[in-house]
Amino acid sequence: MTVKRLLVMSGKGGTGKTTVVASFAALADRPVMADCDVDAPDLHLVLDPDLVSSHIYHGLKVAQVDHELCTLCGTCVSTCRFDAISEDVHVDAIGCEGCGACVLVCPEIAITMAERVTGEVYSSTTRFGPMAHARLRAGEEASGKLVMEVRKLADDMAKETGRTLEIIDGPPGIGCPAISALSGVDALLIVAEPTLSGRQGMERVVGLAQHFNIPAMAVVNRSDLNQVEATTIEQWCRGQDVRVMDRLPYDDAATDAMIAGTTVVEHGEGPLAKALRTLWNDVCVALDNYCQEVKG
Amino acid sequence: MIIGIPTSGNDLSADVEQRFGRCQRFLIVDSGTMDFHVVDNSALAMGGGAGVRAAQQVVDEGVEAVIAGEVGPKAYEVLERANIKVYARVTGTVRDALDLVRSDMAKGADGPTGPARHGR
Amino acid sequence: MRIAVASGKGGTGKTTVALGLAMVAEAVTLVDCDVEEPDDHIFLGGRGDLVEEVTIPVVRVDETACTLCGECARVCAYGAIAVLKDQVMVVDEMCHGCGACGIVCPVDAIFEERRRIGEVWLRERGGIHLYTGFLDVGQPLATPIITRLKALVGREGLLIYDSPPGTACPVVETVRDADHCILVTEPTPFGLFDLTMAVDMIRELDVPFDVVVNRDRDDFPDMDDYLRAEGIQVLMRIPDSMEIARLYSRGVHFVEEMPEWRERFSDLLVKVIGGGVR
Numbered sequence A: 001m002t003v004k005r006l007l008v009m010s011g012k013g014g015t016g017k018t019t020v021v022a023s024f025a026a027l028a029d030r031p032v033m034a035d036c037d038v039d040a041p042d043l044h045l046v047l048d049p050d051l052v053s054s055h056i057y058h059g060l061k062v063a064q065v066d067h068e069l070c071t072l073c074g075t076c077v078s079t080c081r082f083d084a085i086s087e088d089v090h091v092d093a094i095g096c097e098g099c100g101a102c103v104l105v106c107p108e109i110a111i112t113m114a115e116r117v118t119g120e121v122y123s124s125t126t127r128f129g130p131m132a133h134a135r136l137r138a139g140e141e142a143s144g145k146l147v148m149e150v151r152k153l154a155d156d157m158a159k160e161t162g163r164t165l166e167i168i169d170g171p172p173g174i175g176c177p178a179i180s181a182l183s184g185v186d187a188l189l190i191v192a193e194p195t196l197s198g199r200q201g202m203e204r205v206v207g208l209a210q211h212f213n214i215p216a217m218a219v220v221n222r223s224d225l226n227q228v229e230a231t232t233i234e235q236w237c238r239g240q241d242v243r244v245m246d247r248l249p250y251d252d253a254a255t256d257a258m259i260a261g262t263t264v265v266e267h268g269e270g271p272l273a274k275a276l277r278t279l280w281n282d283v284c285v286a287l288d289n290y291c292q293e294v295k296g
Numbered sequence B: 001m002i003i004g005i006p007t008s009g010n011d012l013s014a015d016v017e018q019r020f021g022r023c024q025r026f027l028i029v030d031s032g033t034m035d036f037h038v039v040d041n042s043a044l045a046m047g048g049g050a051g052v053r054a055a056q057q058v059v060d061e062g063v064e065a066v067i068a069g070e071v072g073p074k075a076y077e078v079l080e081r082a083n084i085k086v087y088a089r090v091t092g093t094v095r096d097a098l099d100l101v102r103s104d105m106a107k108g109a110d111g112p113t114g115p116a117r118h119g120r
Numbered sequence C: 001m002r003i004a005v006a007s008g009k010g011g012t013g014k015t016t017v018a019l020g021l022a023m024v025a026e027a028v029t030l031v032d033c034d035v036e037e038p039d040d041h042i043f044l045g046g047r048g049d050l051v052e053e054v055t056i057p058v059v060r061v062d063e064t065a066c067t068l069c070g071e072c073a074r075v076c077a078y079g080a081i082a083v084l085k086d087q088v089m090v091v092d093e094m095c096h097g098c099g100a101c102g103i104v105c106p107v108d109a110i111f112e113e114r115r116r117i118g119e120v121w122l123r124e125r126g127g128i129h130l131y132t133g134f135l136d137v138g139q140p141l142a143t144p145i146i147t148r149l150k151a152l153v154g155r156e157g158l159l160i161y162d163s164p165p166g167t168a169c170p171v172v173e174t175v176r177d178a179d180h181c182i183l184v185t186e187p188t189p190f191g192l193f194d195l196t197m198a199v200d201m202i203r204e205l206d207v208p209f210d211v212v213v214n215r216d217r218d219d220f221p222d223m224d225d226y227l228r229a230e231g232i233q234v235l236m237r238i239p240d241s242m243e244i245a246r247l248y249s250r251g252v253h254f255v256e257e258m259p260e261w262r263e264r265f266s267d268l269l270v271k272v273i274g275g276g277v278r
Helices: A017-027 A075-079 A101-105 A143-161 A176-182 A196-211 A227-239 A253-260 A271-295 B050-060 B073-081 B094-102 C014-024 C040-044 C071-075 C100-104 C143-153 C169-175 C189-205 C222-229 C242-249 C259-274
Strands: A004-009 A031-035 A050-058 A062-065 A111-114 A117-126 A129-136 A165-169 A187-192 A216-220 B002-007 B025-030 B036-040 B065-067 B085-087 C002-006 C028-032 C049-061 C081-083 C088-090 C110-125 C128-135 C159-162 C180-185 C209-216 C234-239
Touching (some): A004 A017, A004 A271, A017 A031, A017 A165, A017 A253, A017 A271, A031 A143, A050 A143, A075 A101, A101 A111, A101 C100, A117 A143, A129 A143, A143 A165, A176 A196, A187 A196, A187 A271, A196 A216, A196 A227, A196 C242, A216 A271, A253 A271, A253 C189, B025 B050, B025 B094, B050 C081, B065 B094, B073 B085, B073 C088, C002 C014, C014 C040, C014 C159, C014 C180, C028 C040, C028 C143, C040 C128, C049 C088, C049 C143, C100 C110, C110 C143, C128 C143, C169 C189, C180 C189, C189 C222, C209 C259
Parallel strands (some): A004 A187, A031 A129, A031 A165, A187 A216, C002 C159, C002 C180, C028 C128, C028 C159, C180 C209, C209 C234
Antiparallel strands (some): A117 A129, B002 B025, B025 B036, C081 C088
């Protein structure tokens, strides 16, 4: 019983990725959802999850100075590579990267490493199935590790419920969180917008997918905004072996559904809803093919 | 040979834990004599890089092979460099796992398994 | 004066606001800190010229001196080193360059090399000096490029930092030393939720801030309710305009095509600068 994992990303934000994922959740057959955009998780606003359990996620530790023992010798200040200790030996928790170098050099053994709350991981249920999501505390690093926690929780949920499809809402960018989100998925769908900025963002995500050898599909959202740019993007995709899916039209239904707290395909049967249904069917076929290719 | 197996239990009837880097402990067993001991996984405390630290731990225990569920790419890299054979995607109890390996039915992994099964 | 433009949610219009301000200023250094997905340069005619490769330290082991004692692996907080029976293995992309391993090594066998993670480019157009950071595809750590960008541009004159989206480490690195921050948001449920997180972050950093509402519409009163309840000032509203969106899609900032907006961005700049230096 192999689980199929579909990741949806966008490169730059605001292309409509979460709107698309939400409708996929509504259309899919017994999916598990994972919101890996841990910096700015939005999927729950539409899927309305009921929390079952949560746990604190501890990432990097933070240095703590015992000022009773500290002699202000300043060795830690000059040792810290991240400028996280002030001249008067106060640790800037946000700047501290938890390396422990200061602990090693303090002659008075006045510094210890303490746990810090980096984020929280949530296990929830929704009207479409179980949902793994999380929230990162502001300023924390290692959100890639928190993304990994969400991915693992989704895998556990799939196992427990016997579901074989994971739909993953990905983070923006191409850094640590995006890399974590990408690992081990069977296919990537990129939601692009027909703008010059959107094209650049999408190209960088495609580069990332190629770097990790993940098959990619792309769909241009709000395509009527700039049909010429939409065509340019699609041509570039074909040249890069990225499968081009049928475009999604601009439709006020996207925002209307969001404000109503529901998915586009539940909210009505307008042009976007229809196009999303077609897209989901096409994505399913492609995903099955990608999974077959790996087996064979 | 000396084999390291991630587990949440304390003896041979315990289940093989599926994730190598984040397991509770390692059961280190001599497959010839079936003598074993259990060590806590020192990588659990880490924020990131748990796979490498866990691999380091089994290297320090002198294992020649690892039987596990999923082994991530960084852990796999370390084990491969250390010439430790990796048997992956194994489920069931530790005892079952050892039987599988002995009867040579467990597939040796020729690459990392989980979270990065496409490429490294 | 250092102005940061940030937002919780991506795609709300940070670049729109940062560029708008830069385009009406007499002389300004614009810094594109969204090094994973930079796009200011698209509106200013290209990335310009390469300033430098950005490198970060990575440890190496002198195998002739190393005794394989394993102390370095024990102390590494990031899983970047493994000590095997016959060699030391360094996992480059995990190394944070903290120096801890070098400190504990009893035989001084650890030294550092530099490894490349990205680039900085400079584009000059009119009164704008645009510095753009580009993170290499496949590299996990964005923050060191932002740190380097800031070191390069210094603190003099008018500086505008176009921040990455969200509230994580790279954003904090961008915003933390700003004299003023503009948070850009859009009146939708996603926009509001992400704004609340950005506001929490900014308040923790103790940076004075105001809000610009982009793609303004009147069917989501929750946004204004929240802003009012929190006592947050809205400095400017940009309407949800197809014309603005179309120009943006072609890489044209509407300040260049719609003169009434030159004035409005000038007013915005005056308001923000007038808010004072910390």
